[in-house]
Amino acid sequence: MRKQLFDIPKGIxxxxxxxxxxxxxxxxxxxxxxxxxxxxxLLIKGWNDAGWHRQPLTLGDRLAKLxxxxxxxxxxxxxxxxxxxxxxxxxxxxxxxxxxxxxxNGNFPTDLYMAKGLLDSLDKDYELRIVDPEAIAENLDExxxxxxxxxxxxxxxxxxxxxxxxxRAHAVGSxxxxxxxxxxxxxxxxxxxxxxxxxxxxxxxxxNAGPGAPAFIxxxxxxxxxxxxxxxxxxxxxxxxxxELNYTPGPAIERMRVGTPPVLQMSAxxxxxxxxxxxxMSEIRKKSILLSELFISEVEKRCPTLNLVxxxxxxxxxxxxxxxxxxxxxxxxxxxxxGVIGDFRAPNIMRFGFTPLYIDEDDVRQAVDVIxxxxxxxxxxxxxxxxxxxxx
Ligand SMILES: *Cc1c(COP(=O)(O)O)cnc(C)c1O
Numbered sequence: 001m002r003k004q005l006f007d008i009p010k011g012i013x014x015x016x017x018x019x020x021x022x023x024x025x026x027x028x029x030x031x032x033x034x035x036x037x038x039x040x041x042l043l044i045k046g047w048n049d050a051g052w053h054r055q056p057l058t059l060g061d062r063l064a065k066l067x068x069x070x071x072x073x074x075x076x077x078x079x080x081x082x083x084x085x086x087x088x089x090x091x092x093x094x095x096x097x098x099x100x101x102x103x104x105n106g107n108f109p110t111d112l113y114m115a116k117g118l119l120d121s122l123d124k125d126y127e128l129r130i131v132d133p134e135a136i137a138e139n140l141d142e143x144x145x146x147x148x149x150x151x152x153x154x155x156x157x158x159x160x161x162x163x164x165x166x167x168r169a170h171a172v173g174s175x176x177x178x179x180x181x182x183x184x185x186x187x188x189x190x191x192x193x194x195x196x197x198x199x200x201x202x203x204x205x206x207x208n209a210g211p212g213a214p215a216f217i218x219x220x221x222x223x224x225x226x227x228x229x230x231x232x233x234x235x236x237x238x239x240x241x242x243x244e245l246n247y248t249p250g251p252a253i254e255r256m257r258v259g260t261p262p263v264l265q266m267s268a269x270x271x272x273x274x275x276x277x278x279x280x281m282s283e284i285r286k287k288s289i290l291l292s293e294l295f296i297s298e299v300e301k302r303c304p305t306l307n308l309v310x311x312x313x314x315x316x317x318x319x320x321x322x323x324x325x326x327x328x329x330x331x332x333x334x335x336x337x338x339g340v341i342g343d344f345r346a347p348n349i350m351r352f353g354f355t356p357l358y359i360d361e362d363d364v365r366q367a368v369d370v371i372x373x374x375x376x377x378x379x380x381x382x383x384x385x386x387x388x389x390x391x392x
Contacts (some may be wrong), residue, residue, distance in 0.1 A: 003358045005275050006208075013370075014364045015342045018182055018320045019270070020355030021208030030271035034264060055266045056214075062273045063207075063216050064361055066281065067180060067199065068190035073221050075253045076269070077261050079179060080202045080215040081110045083147070084233065086256055087198035087217060088115055089230030091146035091175040092122070092199075094223070098145035098174070099125050104133040106153040111179055115148060118230075133158060137168050144174040151189075152182035152318030155345050157310040159318050162189075166196045181205060185217075186288065186355070187321040188281040197223055206319070206355060211270035217256050224252045233258030275357065288319040291292035291364050295321055295352065298368040303375040307389070309349060320353045329392065331374055333385035338370040344392045 007023045008014055014022050021158055029121050038050040047053045060074035067074070077083075088101065102117050112130065131139045133140035133153070142148065147169040152159050166176040176196040185206030199218040203209040219227065229249055238248040255327040264307040270362035293314060298305055306323040325331055325348060340361055342352040352367070374380055 001356065001360060002275060006358045009235040009341050013340045013353040014055060015340060015354065015359065015367060017355035018205055018333065019343055020211060022205060022206055022358065023124055023210070024208050024272045024275055026271040027210065028273055031264060034267035036309070037152060039109060054262050058255065059266055059269055060216060060253065065185055066276060068167050068192050069216065069218050070192065070221065071165055073253055074216050074218045075256050076214050076216045077264065078215055078258055079113050080179070080200055083200035084111050084179060084213045085114045085118055086120055086229065086231055087177045087200055088146060088148060090227045091198065092229060094175055097206050097306045098128050100129050100143045101148055102129050102131070102136065102139055102145050103148045104136055104142045105130050106133045106155065106158060108112060108154050108179070111148065111150060125190050131380045133160065136165060140168050140172050140174060142172050144172060146177055147373045148173045150179035150181060154182055154234040155349055156322050157320040157352070159316050159320045162196070163194045166194050169194070174325040182318050182320070184380035187285045191218060196220065204267050205270070208272040208275065210246045210265060212261055213265045213269050219253055219256060221252065227255060230254050231247070231258050234258055283381065284356050288354045289314040291359060291361065292317065292319070294364050295354065295368065298365065299323065299371060302372040304370060305375060319355065320351055322349050324348045325350055329388060330380040330385040333372055334374040334380040338374060340367045340370045347392070
């Protein structure tokens with residue numbers, strides 16, 4: 001429990017760290033330093049003297065430890081949509097004779113949109129094949145260039161077996177790309193043992209680096225030097241300051257960099273990552289399961305009109321619990337008004353994330369009290385809660 005490391009407003013129980021992590025106390029001071037001691041004082045010298053230029057790589061090395069990867073295999077930058085695009089483009093180059101990208105209908109839409117956009121731009125006979133999550137294995141055949149999946153379903157929390165599906169993909173000669181958006185910082189990940197070629201994730205969810213914080217990408221070290229980046233940005237060039245007219249990819253993972261990195265957001269990420277020093281991810285996982293189980297049993301006991309849509313088996317679930325409820329949007333607004341913050345995903349899903357760094361059993365019990373009050377007393381049945389905001 002590291003609650004004191006976060007600055008969460010009094011009276012709020014925050015069950016939405018799966019969407020946007022709360023503010024780590026250390027970020028304020030760190031950002032202040034970056035703004036005043038670096039940007040203001042060093043001006044352009046900051047790229048060298050404050051290490052801004054190398055920071056996508058040094059932060060990548062810190063993140064690597066949290067996802068079971070070696071140093072020099074992860075780089076930070078851009079958004080997750082962009083990183084997925086890069087990974088997929090590289091995968092298609094690796095399997096030029098294959099035309100199918102396989103994914104599932106539990107994947108986050110941006111991953112599917114980016115894939116479709118890329119495939120359409122290639123103007124060949126490419127196909128994005130989207131199947132049920134349970135049907136992945138039976139759809140893996142020798143036409144599949146890349147298997148592109150998100151480990152934890154953003155809506156239901158359903159957890160894919162990353163190691164097993166990667167092995168199955170490899171058995172038919174396909175490349176495996178994993179989106180770790182809802183698993184990095186939530187549970188142990190052993191990328192190296194899993195042997196996937198690519199992985200990517202974001203840092204503003206369970207890693208608490210703030211709104212708009214950059215994404216990360218991992219490339220397996222034995223293939224990285226064969227990649228010709230589709231997004232051949234100048235900072236991924238072998239010598240960005242040689243300003244050559246032709247692109248030569250930089251060494252290893254550096255080639256997955258694109259353009260100028262967001263220095264202030266990287267600084268926030270750097271401070272946010274301090275929280276993990278000395279934290280055991282398997283301990284986090286154990287506690288997250290404990291909290292989720294408590295939440296499920298209390299909600300089911302007290303709010304029988306809510307239907308669990310997350311897997312009941314904790315081994316098949318990430319760190320979030322979702323319930324379907326017809327008036328889910330309005331109910332979530334009423335719950336938020338009661339001081340418990342979760343979120344809503346169309347069409348009818350109320351989503352609650354459990355992050356043991358700052359949530360304990362008391363918080364779970366109190367949250368269930370608020371939810372029960374809203375559901376049993378129909379507190380959601382007010383106009384002000386029914387008007388959808390732009391961001392749900
Ligand atoms: C949150 C999330 C994203 C977000 O992508 P951005 O480009 O960073 O906005 C993408 N994929 C998945 C699976 C996500 O959960």
